[in-house]
Amino acid sequence: MANLNEIIQWCDQTLKSHEFKDYAPNGLQIEGKSEVKKILCAVTASQTAIDAAIAYGADLLLVHHGYFWKGEPYPITGMRGKRIKSLIQHDISLVGYHLPLDSHPTIGxxxxxxxxxxxxxxxxxxxxxxxxxxxxxxxxxxxxxxxxxxxxxxxxxxxxxxxxxxxxxxxxxxxxxxxxxxxxxxxxxxxxxxxxxxxxxxxxxxxxxxxxxxxxxxxxxxxEKYGVQRLAKAISEQFNIEYSYFELNNPI
CATH class of the missing domain: 3.40.1390.30 (NIF3 (NGG1p interacting factor 3)-like)
Structure with missing residues (x-):
């Protein structure tokens, strides 16, 4: 078990996320449980990935493509509203790293x-x-x-x-x-x-x-399916917590 804020702080420092001008916020996007026992990682925070996180009993969903992209409408409705509602109802944190996870010289x-x-x-x-x-x-x-x-x-x-x-x-x-x-x-x-x-x-x-x-x-x-796996593995080793990867089988 590890503290959510400590995980985010470690990821931010490791990926130097503060040094990037990105199209979406990097780091914690939706806050769930304060203590993390299990992480599920996936490329994109789709509904299928969220459902997999729920089934896995994850406390944190780690992705490359999260939410709140520049130019998106502000209201949390429709497809995105359903996704966010699912995460909040199950107290699962959503953590996303975009450009910092592309760029990192070993994890990226x-x-x-x-x-x-x-x-x-x-x-x-x-x-x-x-x-x-x-x-x-x-x-x-x-x-x-x-x-x-x-x-x-x-x-x-x-x-x-x-x-x-x-x-x-x-x-x-x-x-x-x-x-x-x-x-x-x-x-x-x-x-x-x-x-x-x-x-x-x-x-x-x-x-x-x-x-x-x-x-x-x-x-x-x-x-882009490798960075989240490498980051999840690094988090697991740093904090001694369990993780798994969910393959989305996206052909694009």
Missing amino acids: NNAAIADLLELEHIQALDPNERNPIGNIGYLKSAMSPEAFKQFASEKLGFDAIHLPADKTSIQKVGFCTGGAQDYIKKAADQDCDAYISGEVSERTFYEAQELNVHYYACGHHAT
Whole structure:
């Protein structure tokens, strides 16, 4: 058992959440029990994830995609109202970390992608960022664009969408998980051979061609399911409490 506020303080310090300008609040979003025995982690605070937390007997639901995003309407009604009501009725805290969990050099989503793809010599995608949201890494051996598509698909468990460029070989790879397809411009500025993110837009097809950077869309969910697991594991080890991961099976 651990104190909720102590867990949040430790997470905030570990992830340096105060250093980020984000699209939603990081940390405690809905306050439940003051003492935490069990944590369930999931990528998104969907109703199915909340139901799983209730069934698991969790005191805390840890997610990457929480609530209260900029531009959302203020009234707590409809689908979001039902979700929040479920959490409050069962006294479950909702804790979400967005950009800080993408960025962290060992726990983060990008760090996990680098590990899975066996990338080396990791550096910032944008050298001007204090806490880089995206990164660059190098394959141990160069691959053809087709071989890299197969490699990335196998490693990330997602049938990657490949938008081709003219380059015949890939070794320098830019990457940023989730919906960061527009960072392909940053990858081009850094002379990357390829760029990986989660989603893809219609415009990305042309950008890959004209910027001469192979683009691989590897799934928003598929690229961002590792950070919450790494963070939950770290919390479990720090505070000696139980945790479990709920897989949402989101194909996007």
